[in-house]
Amino acid sequence: MSLVATTCARSALRRVRLSGWKRSLSTIELDDRRKRVVVLGAGWAATSVLRGLSDKFQTVAISPRAYFVFTPLLASTSCGTLEPRTALESVRSLKPSEYFEASVQSIDFEKKEVLCLSPLQGWDPSKAFSVKYDKLVIAVGAHTQTFNIPGVREHAYFLKETKDAIKIRKRILGCFEEASLPSTSEERRRQLLHFCVVGGGPTGVEFSAELHDLIHDDLSRHYPSLIPLVSISLYDVAPRILSMFDSVLADYAANHFARQGIHVHTRRTVTRIDDGVVHLKEEGPVKCGMIVWSTGLDMTPLIKELKGVKKDHKAGRIMTDGYLHLLDSASEAEHPKVIPDVYAIGDCAVIEGDELPSTAQVASQQGAWLRRHLNRLAKYEAKAIAAPPKAQETSAETTAVDIDSKVGRGFRYHNILTLAYLGSWNAIAQRSKGHGIRGRIAWFLWRGAYMTKTISLRNKIRVPLLWLVRNPHK
Ligand SMILES: Cc1cc2nc3c(=O)[nH]c(=O)nc-3n(C[C@H](O)[C@H](O)[C@H](O)COP(=O)(O)OP(=O)(O)OC[C@H]3O[C@@H](n4cnc5c(N)ncnc54)[C@H](O)[C@@H]3O)c2cc1C
Incomplete structure (x- = not known):
């Protein structure tokens, strides 16, 4: 079983890597003609931003993992119901302008650049490289919390x-x-x-x-x-x-x-x-x-070591305003002070005063909202260049938040369904407090949700087929 399973995962990784090798030639295409949106991560939040970001932007994805993991299917994968590759999607299939298989070590908000190291170069510090951004999206997720319990x-x-x-x-x-x-x-x-x-x-x-x-x-x-x-x-x-x-x-x-x-x-x-x-x-x-x-959840080293930003006391997540901008460490609830052009979404972030669960649903909704918001900002900026606003409409005090509020409302979360599989064709599903379903109907919803949410057509076909013919020894 394990040999075949490992081979499947390896071949998926190899395909991702091979395509990465070919595409890396396009690195020279990084240019200054379009504003550059740098997206850190390849998880639920990051891929939702990348999917459909306007081509007015040059998008650069950076993640040490070259593929998106459909986490809700991991339990099925670990127990042999599904093959590992059904839970994977290549980041490159989302067609960013460029992708770097690297981990961001630090962020310089002044210079607007991130410093990267790649696992493909054995994390060799002499091979570190930096990438400049006009807008930065931090979506690096989190690790599993161990509470420092020995062993x-x-x-x-x-x-x-x-x-x-x-x-x-x-x-x-x-x-x-x-x-x-x-x-x-x-x-x-x-x-x-x-x-x-x-x-x-x-x-x-x-x-x-x-x-x-x-x-x-x-x-x-x-x-x-x-x-x-x-x-x-x-x-x-x-x-x-x-x-x-x-x-x-x-x-x-x-x-x-x-x-x-x-x-x-x-x-x-x-x-x-x-x-x-x-x-x-x-x-x-x-x-x-x-x-x-x-x-x-435990925060990643990047988030733990990030200075000058506001973090929550409970889990050390970076705090944002309602437009998902990073908050400066000097920010106060009544007078928010944001770090311009930097956004944080998903498990590594929390909106000040609006604690949401750390789920794929929240991460992907935030990513989708941010993508739409950035696209609207691009249009707004293009219009402003074509017809500059009159002096009385802008001032030196005009902030990122002022412009944000001109192009749309802040992020709002809509809980579609919270689901959990309980085994033997049984599940629970909750829409909101007091509105829940349990048993076989919830199980149908659970399976339906995962079938519709899998990204590629290949996995949309493969997942239900494997559910029909499960074989733990594969
Ligand atoms: C087994 C399992 C089952 C789950 N089931 C569900 C479910 O059924 N429903 C649900 O709503 N939620 C579920 N969740 C929770 C959900 O997966 C997370 O909330 C979601 O993955 C958060 O998305 P994210 O994009 O913030 O982070 P992630 O999806 O964790 O992605 C983080 C990305 O950042 C990259 N990264 C990390 N550090 C760096 C760095 N320094 N530089 C660049 N990139 C970096 C990582 O490689 C990764 O690509 C489940 C989680 C697990 C583990």
């Missing part, structure tokens, strides 16, 4: 990238294979077949559900004698799982899990992780074959 980075599995999903899939099958060896003791078998998930948010819940489906629908055919030894435990420090959903839906999820034999342990604090052991404050050491860790 998490070394022994737990994260679920953030396709390579993580491939590792998890390999480990699950490894646990079953070792447990099926004649010389494996009964105690070791039970340990190997105990799967622990830390974090009761949508990612931890969906992974537990997919794992349950994989074991009971597919692996039960290959390892029937091992199934009675299998257990899945989900731990969370909060009093209930899925805190972003209404309690009725969260309770429904917990009861559904209980019926399926997934053990939900709330009010549990992990103090340490060793190889194959979760240490809990309340219960002491718990042995297991695999620990999947999914407990919130």
